[in-house]
Amino acid sequence: MSKNTGKNTGRASVSFVEQNRRADRRRNILIQIAVGAVLIGLVVAIGISVVAKKSANDASSAPQPTAVSENGSIRVGPADARVVVEAVEDFQCPACKQFEAQSGTTLSEIANSTESVAVDYRPIATLDRMSSTEYSSRAANAAYCVAATDSAVFEQWHTTMFAQQPPEGGSGLTDQQLVEIAKSAGASSNDVADCITGGRYRETVSANTNSMLDEGISGTPTVKVNGSAVSDLSPSGLQAAVTAAQQ
Structure with missing residues (x-):
């Protein structure tokens, strides 16, 4: 009986050791899995961070000249104007040329006659198809290039452009003609x-054009006073709309 008991004890000891070894292997495997999961998580987090930073950079890649609003x-006119006249224009648009000839001086007078009124010019490019050189976009780019200097220069340039x-x-005007x-x-x-020859603000032009189209702008010129559309674009019509907004 004593011999049999010794054999059983030896077998139990071997089984116990083997169980420990197996338990150690399982622990090692679980540790490796946990470490791998952490590493994968770090890689994913880094990847998401890189993509997020790239998206943020892409979103802000279109430069904005300092004289241009967001x-x-x-x-x-004044940055804190209580009344804002918004004029959406395309430099290839014949109706915009007519509007400038008819009421451009009135807009300038409105913007410079009182501290409570400003004029926001919004150049867009919807008529690139009407020239062989995407003149609408190139001219709008030139608007932003000039606006980066000062508003007085912009007004004179604006008049000459139309x-x-x-x-x-x-083919539209050449870049060199725009420079002149x-x-x-x-x-x-x-x-x-x-800036003009290099198309520095072409992305800005495209973004602003898409924004205007998303807002429902269907043609140029479109003029609004404090967000309300103005149907009478004559000098008297503009003055009346501004006067009404001031009351």
Whole structure:
């Protein structure tokens, strides 16, 4: 009986050791799995962070000149104006040229006659198809290039641009011609010229054009006073809309 008891004890000891070894292997496997999961989590987190940073950079990649508001408008007048006249224009648009010839001086007078009224010019490019060189986008880019100098220069440039508007269906003005118009208005720095020829704000133009279309703008010129559309774009009509908004 004593011999049999010794054999059983030996077998039990071997089984106990084997169980410990197996338990150790299981623990090691679980530790490895846990470490792997942590590493995978870190890799995923880093990947998400990189993608998020890239998306943020892409979203803010379109540069904005300092004279332009967050919504893409070029303001002439006080930043805290109580009444804002918004003029959405395309430099290839014949009706916009007519509006500038008829009421451009009135807009300038409105923006400079009182501290409570401002004019927001919003150049967009919906008529690139009407030239062989995407003139609408190039001209709107030039608007932002000039606006980065000062508002007084922008107004003179704005008037000259519409006075020299090229006919639809042609090649439009060249970049060098746009540079010369900027120079004639007083924006004669090399930076302005490089901005025009390099298309510095083309992405800005595209983003602002899409924004305007999303807002329901269906044609140019579109004029609003404090968000309300103005149907009478004559000098008297604009003055009446501004006067009503001031009351």
